[in-house]
Amino acid sequence: MEIQSAVPAIVTRYTITSANDVPERDPKNWKLAGSNxxxxxxxLDSQVNQSFASRFLTKTYTIDSNATLYTYYRLTITANEVNFNISNALNGLYFLHVTDGVEKAVRIIVKY
Structure with a gap:
């Protein structure tokens, strides 16, 4: 899944939400990348062997090492338990946007 931001931004954290029905559809391994x-x-981040204890459980992942503004973001699921539908996983991206020297946390809502 690829997302284009309206403005270049530094991603500081993002969330992933478990599937709505069965654990077999939950994401297990993934990579988040940025591009201009x-x-x-x-x-920007990669996760391996992640698990979710319940349905609709949202986990937050922090990216401490990114200091680069990116316009495009890509989430690539590299493993899941069985048949994973990405529309049940990506809840949103949070990024740091600087306007007039003021840092603001902005959330990209993903709609399908």
Missing amino acids: DGVNWAI
Whole structure:
């Protein structure tokens, strides 16, 4: 899944939500990447062997090492338990946006 931000932003954290019905559809391994041209991607975060204790459980993942503004973001699920539907997993991206020297947390809502 790829998302284009209205303005370049520094991602500081993002959330993933478990599937609504069965654990077999939950994401297990994934990578979050950023890009400014939609072609060349930098890995911002990767997770392995993640599990969710309940349905609709939202977990937050923090990215401490990113200091680069990106316009495009890509979430790639590399493993799940069985048949994973990404529309049940990506809840949103939070990023840091600087306007007039003031840092503001902004959330990208993903709609399907």
